[in-house]
Amino acid sequence: MKTRVCELLNIEYPIFQGGMAWVSTYELAAAVSEAGGLGIIAAGGADGEYVRNQIRKIKEITKRPFGINVMLMSPYVDDVMKIIIEEKVPVITTGAGNPGKYIKALKEKGTKVFPVVPSVALAKRMEKEGVDGVIAEGTESGGHIGELTTMCLVPQVVDAVSIPVIAAGGIGDGRGMLAAFALGAEGVQIGTRFVCSNECVVHENYKRAIIEAGDRDAVATGRKTGHPVRCLKNKLTREFEKLENSNADKEEIEKLGTGALRKAAILGDIEYGSVMAGQISGLIKDIKPCKTIISDLIKDYEENLKKLKEWCR
């Protein structure tokens, strides 16, 4: 399984671990990078010093490439980008916006840039601005989401650009990976599956909520406010629904989400906190080391590829 992405980033498998705020710390990212994928630390809403500290820690425990995910809505985004540039980070991924104004400075330091794109239009624009690849993320994903499904977004982005496309959203095993490659992706980004790993430092209640989730439990709230977020159904999502169906104003609805991810991820409050997770949660049944997650993904991918070749002769 060698694609352009492996060569470009000097990684064994074209598997990115999603950069999830409060969840993707250097411990998780290092474990994924050591297992041959691309581990990614999430900057989330943290400040530059947090990010610098995370970069220094990961560099102490792995010599393999890693990435930082920058959430572009963060109030600290300029500060975080400055530190990423100073620290010469191998790869960055971005989410929740257009990273255009930072691309030149990042590329000058040799940082490879992979923005998340929820549309063909942004993918084309990013290619023109010189990014190395794009992450086409479907609405199946956890957290802040776009409109289109992975199945529809990935092939349209693949046709629109010539840089590598990483598929994200709804991928949790080798079958999902194979399907993404069939759509023309040259890599996958996997988030929710890596939450349920031994190395992920998120609260145990959060992991258990994913393991216990069924196929219809990961719901999107906030479509009305223009900031849709997918998380596991609980008292918080019901409260969101109630407010969205009333005449509450945007600010009042958004206030409900403030601090809610930390509440779930760090404090383990899975009833009133925001348990961001993707629609693939229902498929995830265990907690295992990142190395096993990756080797199982590859094994499953290969078995299913063989099966497909037999079926489709």
Ligand code: TUI
């Ligand atoms: O960013 C994500 N997922 C996230 S960020 C996050 S932190 C957060 N916490 C509380 C409330 C809201 C967010 C949790 N999950 N995924 C990548 C992603 N990017 N999804 C959608 C987009 C996106 C949307 C619009 C990317 C670009 C974009 O462009 C708009 C433009 O300016 O053209």
